[in-house]
Amino acid sequence: MMSLDNKFRSGLAGLLLATSACSSGGMTRSDSSADADGGAQDVTSAMDAMDLGPDARDAAPAQDGTSAMDATDAMDLGPDARDAAPAQDVMSAMDAADATDAMNLGPDARDAAPARDVPPSVPGSAVNLRSAGNFVILAKTGISSVPQSAITGNIGVSPAAATYLTGFSLTADRTNEFSTSRQLTGRAYASDYAVPTPANLTAAVSDMETAFTDAAGRAASVTELGAGNVGGMTLRPAVYAWGTGLLIPSNITLNGSATDVWIFQIAQNLTISNGVRVVLSGGAVAQNVFWQVAGSVSIGTTAHCEGVILTRTAVTMRTRSTLNGRILAQTAVTIDGATVVQPAR
Numbered sequence: 001m002m003s004l005d006n007k008f009r010s011g012l013a014g015l016l017l018a019t020s021a022c023s024s025g026g027m028t029r030s031d032s033s034a035d036a037d038g039g040a041q042d043v044t045s046a047m048d049a050m051d052l053g054p055d056a057r058d059a060a061p062a063q064d065g066t067s068a069m070d071a072t073d074a075m076d077l078g079p080d081a082r083d084a085a086p087a088q089d090v091m092s093a094m095d096a097a098d099a100t101d102a103m104n105l106g107p108d109a110r111d112a113a114p115a116r117d118v119p120p121s122v123p124g125s126a127v128n129l130r131s132a133g134n135f136v137i138l139a140k141t142g143i144s145s146v147p148q149s150a151i152t153g154n155i156g157v158s159p160a161a162a163t164y165l166t167g168f169s170l171t172a173d174r175t176n177e178f179s180t181s182r183q184l185t186g187r188a189y190a191s192d193y194a195v196p197t198p199a200n201l202t203a204a205v206s207d208m209e210t211a212f213t214d215a216a217g218r219a220a221s222v223t224e225l226g227a228g229n230v231g232g233m234t235l236r237p238a239v240y241a242w243g244t245g246l247l248i249p250s251n252i253t254l255n256g257s258a259t260d261v262w263i264f265q266i267a268q269n270l271t272i273s274n275g276v277r278v279v280l281s282g283g284a285v286a287q288n289v290f291w292q293v294a295g296s297v298s299i300g301t302t303a304h305c306e307g308v309i310l311t312r313t314a315v316t317m318r319t320r321s322t323l324n325g326r327i328l329a330q331t332a333v334t335i336d337g338a339t340v341v342q343p344a345r
Helices: 004-023 036-052 054-058 065-077 079-083 090-105 107-111 130-134 197-217
Strands: 137-139 142-146 150-152 155-157 188-190 239-242 246-248 252-255 262-266 270-272 278-281 289-293 297-299 304-311 315-317 322-329 332-336 339-341
Touching: 130 197, 137 142, 137 197, 137 332, 142 155, 155 197, 188 197, 197 262, 197 289, 197 304, 197 322, 270 304, 278 304, 297 304, 315 322, 322 332
Parallel strands: 137 155, 137 322, 142 332, 150 339, 155 188, 239 262, 246 270, 252 278, 262 289, 270 297, 289 304, 297 315, 304 322, 315 332, 322 339
Antiparallel strands: none
8 A cells, every 4th residue: 555655745746747737738628617726626636536547536526635645545445445434543544454455355355254263163183093093892891792793803901801801702812912703803902911912902091081082172063963863864074062862763974075074972872773874975984983972872783883982981782783983982892793893094
């Protein structure tokens, strides 16, 4: 924006130019013009208007140096500036500069709020599982299976001992660091196995608890959706929170890309009814879906779920239910002839 000194110099130069033009006969005055004393001002105003463009002719004539400079500012900034109040002091000039920014950015910018930072409506990143991500099922007090279950990935219990891995018919490895089972495509670990297993499990349980706290601490962008019943809904990436339990009585769809993240914060229990499916679409992936549950989790008979379950208490997977994800439980997990497959990391 032109400084006040430069504007005054420009205005004076224009006046001298107009006077010179009149003296040399370069401009013809109208017979109906005002007297000679006022004529120079009329000619100067007319020349200013012609130099500045057609819109300037609509503005009130400049009567003094300040008004002329204000009018010039408005016309330099473009037609929209005529709607703004003239800048009378430093603060007003700053406001005018903001208005100029908005007009330079395009017409849509004028509708935007002045705030520069807009908080995202979706979580910025997936919950970091750290070493807990080495397990498809990790629990503190026990993991039990009603054969035949099918589990792809490692399972572990800590601080519970190997006797709390029940229903698997485990076979200890010769190193005694882990055991195997026909129901398990992976390894089973317990806190009383040989080193380094106990320390690894302690670290994994700690990471599980940290992940639970991380998921619980994300700022919610959608709260109390469906009053705790989301059956039949298609859910976009976001952090969803309920101060109650969450019931899924009919199929739901999580629609988004492979980089989108869903976090479900549930203050009580999560219940997925019999035969219900949680479906991923649009490229969404199970490793970016997190069910943070303060209560217990029940996945009904033949139901299917996607994502990582982070629960403070217990998880029960009923007959022929399936999970593409992980179960990280701070108490116990029961798998009743169900299938659990770990997602890609």
